[in-house]
Amino acid sequence: GKWKNKERVLIFSSRGINFRTRHLMQDLRTLMPHSKADTKMDRKDQLFVINEVCEMKNCNKCIFFEAKKKQDLYMWLSNTPQGPSAKFLVQNVHTLAELKMTGNCLRGSRPLLSFDPTFDKEPHYALLKELFIQIFSTPQYHPKSQPFVDHVFTFTVTDERIWFRNYQIIEEDASLVEIGPRFVLNLIKIFQGSFGGPTLYENPHYQSPNMHRRLIRLSVAAKFREKQQVKEVQKIKKKGSKVLIEEDPTEVVFETPAEEKPVEIQLVKPESKPIVKDKKKPRKIQRKKQKKLFRTE
Amino acid sequence: DGLKQCLSEFKQQLAWVERLDVTSGQVADPVSQSASDKDAVDPENDFQREMSFYRQAQAAVLEALPRLRKLQVPTRRPDDYFAEMAKSDQQMQKIRQKLKSKQEAMERSEKAKQLRAMRKYGKKVQTEILQRRQKEKKNMLNAVKKYQKGLSDKLDFLDEEQTSSQGNKKGSANQRIKKGPNAKRRYKNQKFGFGGKKKGSKWNTKESFNDVSSFRSKVAHNKGPGKGGKKALNKRPGKRARQKMKSRAR
Numbered sequence: 001g002k003w004k005n006k007e008r009v010l011i012f013s014s015r016g017i018n019f020r021t022r023h024l025m026q027d028l029r030t031l032m033p034h035s036k037a038d039t040k041m042d043r044k045d046q047l048f049v050i051n052e053v054c055e056m057k058n059c060n061k062c063i064f065f066e067a068k069k070k071q072d073l074y075m076w077l078s079n080t081p082q083g084p085s086a087k088f089l090v091q092n093v094h095t096l097a098e099l100k101m102t103g104n105c106l107r108g109s110r111p112l113l114s115f116d117p118t119f120d121k122e123p124h125y126a127l128l129k130e131l132f133i134q135i136f137s138t139p140q141y142h143p144k145s146q147p148f149v150d151h152v153f154t155f156t157v158t159d160e161r162i163w164f165r166n167y168q169i170i171e172e173d174a175s176l177v178e179i180g181p182r183f184v185l186n187l188i189k190i191f192q193g194s195f196g197g198p199t200l201y202e203n204p205h206y207q208s209p210n211m212h213r214r215l216i217r218l219s220v221a222a223k224f225r226e227k228q229q230v231k232e233v234q235k236i237k238k239k240g241s242k243v244l245i246e247e248d249p250t251e252v253v254f255e256t257p258a259e260e261k262p263v264e265i266q267l268v269k270p271e272s273k274p275i276v277k278d279k280k281k282p283r284k285i286q287r288k289k290q291k292k293l294f295r296t297e
Numbered sequence: 298d299g300l301k302q303c304l305s306e307f308k309q310q311l312a313w314v315e316r317l318d319v320t321s322g323q324v325a326d327p328v329s330q331s332a333s334d335k336d337a338v339d340p341e342n343d344f345q346r347e348m349s350f351y352r353q354a355q356a357a358v359l360e361a362l363p364r365l366r367k368l369q370v371p372t373r374r375p376d377d378y379f380a381e382m383a384k385s386d387q388q389m390q391k392i393r394q395k396l397k398s399k400q401e402a403m404e405r406s407e408k409a410k411q412l413r414a415m416r417k418y419g420k421k422v423q424t425e426i427l428q429r430r431q432k433e434k435k436n437m438l439n440a441v442k443k444y445q446k447g448l449s450d451k452l453d454f455l456d457e458e459q460t461s462s463q464g465n466k467k468g469s470a471n472q473r474i475k476k477g478p479n480a481k482r483r484y485k486n487q488k489f490g491f492g493g494k495k496k497g498s499k500w501n502t503k504e505s506f507n508d509v510s511s512f513r514s515k516v517a518h519n520k521g522p523g524k525g526g527k528k529a530l531n532k533r534p535g536k537r538a539r540q541k542m543k544s545r546a547r
Contacts (some may be wrong), residue, residue: 005315030383083307096384099395106374107381113318114357120320127304133318140315146380149317149365149372154354159340167354172373174324174358176351179383192303200299 005139010054010080012038013065021065021073023095027181028063030096031166032136033108033144035063047076047195054080061135062194065090072209075185077131078194085194086128088162088185089209101180103168105151110138111166112152119157124190124201128162129155151179160205161186314368319361323352445477 011029013021017040029035036057041050041064054062064076073093078085094101113136119129136153138145154165162185167176190201207215340346365372382389444452478486515521534542 005311079307084303097388099392102392102396104382104384104389107383110317112357112361113316114354115318115320116353117320117322123301123304127307129318129320130304130308133316134309137316137318147371148374149361149370150374152354152358154350154357156350156353158346158349163346163350165350165354167351169358169362169372172362174355174362176354176358192299198299200303 001141003139003141003143007034007061007134007137007139008057008059009035009061009063009135010038010057010059011035011063012053013040014043014067015040016043016070017065017067017073018070020093020095021067023097024093024181024183025065027096030107031111032138034138034142050076050078051080051194063135064195074188076195077135079131079134080194083194084127084131084190084192084200085197086131086190087188089188089206090183090185091161092182092184094180094182096180098180101178103151103170103177103179105168105179106146106148108138108142108144109146109148109150110140111136112149112169113137114152114154116156119155124187125157127190127200128187152176160203313364314370317361319357321353321356321360323349324355324359 009032011025011032013025017025029037036059038053038057041053050062050064054060060080062076062078062080064078066074066076068074073090075088075090076085077088113133115129115132119125132155149169151166151168154163154167156163156165164181164183164185166179166181168179169175170177186206187201187203188206189199189203191197192200362372477483513521
């Protein structure tokens with residue numbers, strides 16, 4: 001057949017990406033035969049330069065990876081001439097080369113795209129769905145593609161994020177094995193233009209990684225400060241001045257002194273009481289010393 | 298609304314074959330407790346989450362494959378179709394090796410566990426048997442001693458061993474026990490065994506000096522029957538005779 005659907009996707013990145021991102025990019029390039037690669041873009045250039053790069057390469061879609069602080073990875077998906085674009089924060093990246101991904105598929109075979117029902121419920125998700133479909137589906141009869149459909153991409157919305165998985169179809173009864181790669185996309189914003197333009201949608205649940213790290217640090221600091229405060233309060237309590245109670249003049253009314261007993265002088269020694277052995281009490285152990293004294297005497 | 302407008306502008310009207318997208322819920326899982334309610338999936342529970350993704354993919358596949366077959370798009374790769382795969386053969390080998398090694402390690406640990414358990418059990422059984430044997434031996438000896446000392450003239454202890462009592466064997470056993478060990482055995486016991494004072498057994502005491510029981514007069518006077526005439530042949534001449542011979546030889 002003839003290749004009619006002329007989609008070309010430009011996949012490239014900025015400088016300062018780490019090995020995982022690089023491998024992810026390479027994996028996407030192998031999985032999508034309708035993709036083109038480009039050199040790393042300098043961070044100094046503005047983002048709308050990318051539109052020009054795409055035009056030069058004759059691509060109408062773009063996946064751009066941007067790494068900041070050598071820690072955070074952002075991904076731009078865009079329809080280059082005039083269409084919408086979206087920025088995501090990428091997390092939990094696992095590449096094709098990981099040994100736990102045991103599946104394999106033909107290089108360039110067309111994927112099935114599977115979406116969550118949630119994608120139809122919200123307009124911004126519907127837009128994203130359309131973007132994903134146009135970018136990730138391999139056009140039919142593309143010269144580099146294989147005619148078989150043997151793997152499926154899943155996009156699922158869970159926990160306000162979009163989870164991507166790639167499975168190989170083994171049997172007709174839908175037994176699947178994961179091929180990889182895997183990543184999680186956290187939507188930041190959707191723009192009307194490509195890499196710019198008015199913001200169509202902003203994700204209220206998104207928290208920038210900087211904020212996230214800051215919050216963690218603040219919470220730790222807050223705990224520490226709380227402990228300090230508690231300690232200080234305790235110190236003050238200890239030192240605290242005792243409250244003086246005023247003397248109540250009416251208290252004296254109830255005082256009655258005790259009666260004085262007559263003083264008796266005893267002249268005769270009182271009779272000694274008979275010693276009654278208390279058998280209930282344990283016998284006192286006689287000290288050996290006393291016995292010794294008696295013997296010497 | 299701006300979104301919707303944008304979407305409507307952006308949306309491409311392509312045949313489904315081009316896009317191959319499926320929106321589906323999940324395949325009903327007979328094992329799952331949560332009644333097909335996606336929101337109940339706890340994103341922190343890794344296994345549950347991955348299973349939900351898996352089921353979604355399965356539902357999509359089950360929906361899409363018949364459609365593809367109708368549109369005559371091949372889904373199964375024929376066996377003789379060789380083409381480049383997304384992962385190289387080397388990579389697949391590595392994966393296979395890892396899986397194999399994991400399985401082997403598991404098997405080995407299982408075997409080791411079983412061996413250990415068996416050894417423990419075997420040792421227990423062994424000790425039980427040994428103890429039982431020792432107990433029996435002890436009892437037997439005690440009974441024998443008692444009988445020897447004459448405390449009990451019943452020979453019941455033999456009954457415990459031989460339930461089918463044969464009279465003959467019983468009688469002969471009695472006789473033997475009365476005499477005790479052999480004469481030879483008794484002599485050897487006296488000489489070598491049964492502890493007791495051995496250190497002073499070879500001294501010349503009054504008794505041993507006056508004891509002439511081991512004197513054989515015939516042996517002393519060389520009057521007994523000769524051993525075999527050997528001694529006569531080898532008889533050495535006396536000192537005087539030898540000196541004479543020596544001087545004569547010179």
